[in-house]
Structure formats: structure tokens, C-alpha cells
Amino acid sequence: MISSFETWQITFFSIAVGLASTLLILPFGIALAWLFARKEWPLKSVVETVVLLPLVMPPVSTGLILLKIFGRRSPLGQWLYERGIEIVFNWKGVLIAMSVMSFPLLVRSVRTSFAEVNVRLEQIAATLGASPLKIFFVITIPLAYKGIVAGALLAFSRALGEFGATILLAGNIPGKTQTLSLAIYNFVQLGKDPEAYTLLGITVALAFLFVWSSEWLLRSEKRLY
Amino acid sequence: MFRGKRIRKLCSTAVVVLLLVGWAQTSAWADEILVSAAASLTDVLNDISKGYQSKSKNTVRFNYGPSSGLARQIEEGAPADIFFSADLPQMDALDKKGLLEAGTRKNLLSNQLVIIVPADSKLPITSPKDLLKADVKRIALAEPSSVPVGVYSSKYLTDEGLWDQVKPKVVPVQDVRATLASVESGNVEAGFVYKTDAAVSKKVKIVYEVPIDKGPRITYPVAIMKESKQKDAARDFMNYVSSPVAKESFKKFGFVVLD
Numbered sequence: 001m002i003s004s005f006e007t008w009q010i011t012f013f014s015i016a017v018g019l020a021s022t023l024l025i026l027p028f029g030i031a032l033a034w035l036f037a038r039k040e041w042p043l044k045s046v047v048e049t050v051v052l053l054p055l056v057m058p059p060v061s062t063g064l065i066l067l068k069i070f071g072r073r074s075p076l077g078q079w080l081y082e083r084g085i086e087i088v089f090n091w092k093g094v095l096i097a098m099s100v101m102s103f104p105l106l107v108r109s110v111r112t113s114f115a116e117v118n119v120r121l122e123q124i125a126a127t128l129g130a131s132p133l134k135i136f137f138v139i140t141i142p143l144a145y146k147g148i149v150a151g152a153l154l155a156f157s158r159a160l161g162e163f164g165a166t167i168l169l170a171g172n173i174p175g176k177t178q179t180l181s182l183a184i185y186n187f188v189q190l191g192k193d194p195e196a197y198t199l200l201g202i203t204v205a206l207a208f209l210f211v212w213s214s215e216w217l218l219r220s221e222k223r224l225y
Numbered sequence: 226m227f228r229g230k231r232i233r234k235l236c237s238t239a240v241v242v243l244l245l246v247g248w249a250q251t252s253a254w255a256d257e258i259l260v261s262a263a264a265s266l267t268d269v270l271n272d273i274s275k276g277y278q279s280k281s282k283n284t285v286r287f288n289y290g291p292s293s294g295l296a297r298q299i300e301e302g303a304p305a306d307i308f309f310s311a312d313l314p315q316m317d318a319l320d321k322k323g324l325l326e327a328g329t330r331k332n333l334l335s336n337q338l339v340i341i342v343p344a345d346s347k348l349p350i351t352s353p354k355d356l357l358k359a360d361v362k363r364i365a366l367a368e369p370s371s372v373p374v375g376v377y378s379s380k381y382l383t384d385e386g387l388w389d390q391v392k393p394k395v396v397p398v399q400d401v402r403a404t405l406a407s408v409e410s411g412n413v414e415a416g417f418v419y420k421t422d423a424a425v426s427k428k429v430k431i432v433y434e435v436p437i438d439k440g441p442r443i444t445y446p447v448a449i450m451k452e453s454k455q456k457d458a459a460r461d462f463m464n465y466v467s468s469p470v471a472k473e474s475f476k477k478f479g480f481v482v483l484d
Contacts, residue, residue: 064297072302072452081302088303089259089288171288171298173259186289189264189402191409191425 006174011202014179017091018159021098022152025106029155030148033110034136055104059164066097066169093170094177098159106155113147114140146217153214157207257284258458259304261295263311263373263445265336265401265419269478270309276474277465283458291400293371299324299450306453307463309445311336312373316446326449326456329463334445335481337420338377340433343411350415350432353382357390364394365407365416374401377441378417384441405429419443421479437481444483 035041036048054062070087071077080087087093117140125135141148163181170177172186180203187196262270267289274285288295288305296315299305300322308325310316313332319325342350348360356364367375375397382388398404401418408416409428416429423431447466449459465471472482 067298067301067303071298071300072304073300074302077302086304088298088301089305167290168294168298171261171303172290173286173288176286177288186264186267188406189289189400190267191402191405 007198007202009175010178010180010183010199013091014160014181015206017094017179018098018156021095021102021159022106022156024095025099025103025155026152029103029106029151030110030141033107034114034140036107036111037114051107052104054101054165059101059162060168062100063097063165063168066093066100066165070096070169088169089171089173089177091170091177094166094179097165097169098162101162101165102155102158105158106151109151109154110144110148113144113151116147117143146220150214150217153210153217157210157214160203160206160210256282256455256458257286258306258453258455258462259286259288260307260309260462261288261290261299261303261305262309263292263295264289265311265374265422266309266445268425269421269474269480272478273466273471273474276470277462281461281465283455283461285462292373302452304452304454305450306455306459307447307449309333309447310373311443311445312376313444313446314376315373316448319448319450324451326451326453329460330446330448331463331467332444332446332483333467334475335437335483336443336445336479337437337481338374338381338417338435338440338443339420339423339431340415340435341405341408341418341423341429342415342432343408344428344430345411346414346430348414352433353385353387353435356394356415357387361414362394363396363413364391365398365404365413366395367400367404367417368397369395372400373443374404374417374419377443380441381417381435381439384439419479424479445480 032051036044067088068074069076070080070093072081072088077087085092087096121143122135122139125139126132130138160179161181162179163185166177166179167182167185172178172182174183174186178186180199184196184199184203187193187199260270267287270287274287277285292310292312292315295305295308296310296319299308299319308316308319316325316330320330340350340353340356342348348358349355350361355361366378367373369375369379379388382391396407396413398407401422404416404418405422405426407413409426415432420431420434423429447463449456449463453459475482
């Protein structure tokens with residue numbers, strides 16, 4: 001039987017790292033979404049496609065790529081290892097896997113909400129002497145606020161559900177890197193259905209809550225401008 | 226802005242929580258060894274580590290997955306101290322790359338291949354030849370090119386001269402437990418798993434045991450990794466795994482212990 005301590009440890013760990021990954025990708029996601037929505041630059045479509053790749057590629061292959069990049073045999077992995085940072089078999093691996101896998105969802109959602117912000121309002125602010133940075137934080141972000149929060153919620157839900165990339169990069173180590181998805185996999189592997197269903201219930205409840213909030217936020221938006 | 230404040234509060238709570246988690250994870254590092262083990266060993270190793278943990282100060286953690294995936298992780302420099310594989314080729318691959326600590330490799334266990342059907346199945350399957358019958362539409366098998374149990378099963382069927390006819394019916398699944406799950410659910414008429422796995426489930430029945438001398442030799446090798454930083458602790462656990470107490474556990478879970 002799975003103890004309630006284990007259940008809470010796994011749930012808490014998944015939520016904590018999921019939150020961290022969402023907070024980690026938020027600034028990058030917003031910046032990139034803005035570049036996608038507002039600027040034209042060479043190779044933009046190529047970058048857009050690369051960012052979206054983890055959304056459509058099999059998570060295991062993304063995991064394999066991440067393992068190649070961060071493993072101790074790679075130059076980057078070696079460099080990190082010499083500085084005492086290990087990604088593989090570690091909660092940091094979970095963090096990276098979740099971040100990479102949920103990043104496209106965040107960017108897509110934020111990009112759409114930026115595109116919906118009326119450019120005229122930004123132009124008016126500029127004629128009144130506001131700096132581009134001020135326009136971004138005082139006009140663009142507040143107007144795109146709901147889309148950003150909805151995107152973050154969606155990214156967080158995706159992070160919670162992450163499996164394929166996590167198991168390759170971070171391993172499936174109970175008490176150390178085991179997330180809800182990995183624990184469910186392990187219990188199914190062992191033919192321990194009741195335990196799997198307990199965790200499954202938690203996952204469904206969490207996913208429902210976050211996806212529903214995200215949808216509710218987007219729908220409740222009465223456009224004022 | 227009221228909402229903005231609340232979100233800021235939420236974020237700062239999250240950061241504090243994370244720092245706590247990070248701290249808890251690092252402080253638990255002391256004398257910990259990590260054993261990357263084939264998924265089919267989960268139950269028995271959990272049982273054995275309970276006994277070990279009560280005697281030793283060392284903490285043993287396990288990373289469970291398919292042997293091929295575990296070997297890939299070690300090749301890329303994952304910090305595993307011990308690798309417990311469900312087949313020889315994965316261990317040989319690491320051996321060739323010089324990743325094993327010399328003299329620590331042991332062929333510890335063996336397993337038996339069995340044919341299973343759903344517990345309520347009425348199909349008359351009593352030998353491998355019966356798999357050719359028209360009623361048997363799908364046969365679950367772990368990926369026959371990479372996952373050990375799949376490799377063994379297809380090799381056995383090839384030796385019996387049945388593989389070419391059976392092949393079109395094969396549904397390749399992720400691993401041995403996935404095979405078990407698909408037979409349990411009745412989505413396939415039959416499947417090949419290890420005896421130890423079939424013993425765990427009440428929803429399947431064994432209809433044929435591949436004789437040990439006829440079937441492929443199934444071997445579970447175990448070794449300490451060269452890059453292990455806690456070789457003494459790893460050796461200590463290896464000794465325990467070969468001890469009479471551990472052997473009893475392996476037998477209890479249906480494994481054949483090699484000497």
C-alpha cells in the first residue's frame with residue numbers, strides 16, 4: 001500500500017517543481033511571445049517552429065535530446081558537473097524536462113493575447129512620451145494579463161503531466177525524482193492498481209482545476225477596448 | 226491592484242517552498258547509493274532493500290525503468306552506482322565502453338518465459354503452436370528489437386519455427402508490465418511475459434511455461450559502475466544482494482537464482 005506520507009510527498013514534489021518550472025519559463029515565454037507577436041525578424045518562422053517542437057514530438061525523444069545535452073558526457077554536462085551541478089537523476093532534471101515540455105503552450109497562449117492587444121493604445125502611449133519599456137509594462141502586459149495567467153496555468157498543468165522526457169532525464173527514483181506521472185507508471189508496472197488510482201484521482205482533480213481556471217479566465221474576458 | 230498582490234504573494238510562497246524542497250533534497254545526500262534496476266525487479270528489490278535498510282546505515286535508492294533506457298542513461302553519464310539489468314546485451318554494451326568496475330559483474334538471476342492469457346479466456350491455448358490459430362488475433366510482446374523480454378520471446382518463437390507466422394499478430398508494447406496489462410484487459414488474446422510477472426497478477430493465467438533448457442537463457446546481470454563515488458557502500462549492498470537472505474527473497478518472487 002502507498003502511505004499517505006508517500007502520496008503527499010509525491011504530490012507536493014510534483015506541484016513544487018511544476019510551479020518552479022512555470023515561474024522559470026514565464027519571463028522567457030513572455031519575452032519570446034512578444035517578439036513573435038510584435039516584431040519581424042529573419043528566421044522568425046524557424047524559431048517559432050523549433051519552440052513548438054516539444055509540443056508535437058514524442059516526449060521520449062525530447063528526453064533523449066535533453067539527456068544528450070545535459071549528460072556528463074556532453075560538453076555542457078561536463079562543464080556543469082565540474083561546477084558541482086548535476087541535472088541527470090536529480091530534481092533539476094525534472095525541472096528542465098517540465099520547463100522544455102510546457103514552454104510551447106505558454107508561448108502560444110501569451111502570443112495570442114499580445115496579438116489581441118490594440119497596437120493603437122501602445123502608439124498613443126508612445127506619443128505621450130512613454131518609453132518602450134514603460135509601454136510594455138503599463139499597457140501591453142496589463143491588457144494581456146488574462147492570457148498570460150491562462151497560459152501559465154496551462155503550462156503548469158502540462159508540467160504536472162510530464163512523463164516521457166522526465167523519466168529519461170531525471171529517472172524514476174522514488175522519494176527523489178518521482179512525480180505523480182512517474183509514480184502512476186510505476187504502480188501500473190507493478191500491477192498495483194489501487195495505488196495508481198489514488199494518484200490518478202489527484203492528477204485528474206489538479207488537471208481539471210487548472211485547465212478549467214485557464215478556460216474560465218479566457219472566457220470571462222469581456223473586451224473593454 | 227488587488228489581484229496582482231495576491232499573485233505576487235502566491236509566487237513568493239512558491240519560491241519559499243522550492244527552497245525548502247531543494248534543501249531537503251541536498252541534505253539527504255550523505256551515504257546514498259543509487260541502483261538503476263529493470264522494472265521487473267521492482268517488487269523483489271523493494272523487499273530486499275527493506276531487510277538491508279534495517280541492518281545498514283546506507284540509504285539505497287532505486288531508479289526503475291526498462292533496461293535499455295537505464296543503460297542509455299548510464300552511457301550519458303547518469304550517476305548510478307549499481308546497474309541491475311534484465312539482459313546481458315545492455316550490460317555488455319556498458320562493459321565494452323569500460324563503464325563497469327572491474328571484477329564486480331555477476332550473473333545473479335534467471336527467469337522463465339511463459340505464455341499468458343486473460344484469466345477468463347476460453348481459448349484452447351496449451352502450447353506455442355496454438356498461437357497460430359485463427360481465434361488468436363493479437364499477441365502482446367514487449368518491443369522485440371530492444372526490450373529484453375521481447376528479444377527473448379521472438380528468439381524463442383524463431384527457434385520453434387513459429388516467428389514468421391506469429392509476427393503479423395504481434396502488438397509490440399513498451400515492456401513486460403505493459404504486456405501484462407494488455408492481457409489483463411483482454412485487448413489481446415495472449416502475451417509473453419516472465420513467470421515472475423505473471424505470478425503477480427490474478428487477472429491472467431499461465432497456459433504454457435517455456436522449459437528452461439529449451440527457452441533462451443534469461444540472465445539478470447548486476448555490476449558496480451566505474452564512476453560510482455560510493456564504491457564501498459555499493460559493494461556492501463552487492464554483497465547483501467548475493468547473501469542467502471536475499472536469495473530467499475528472489476526465490477519467493479519466482480526468480481531462479483544462479484550460482
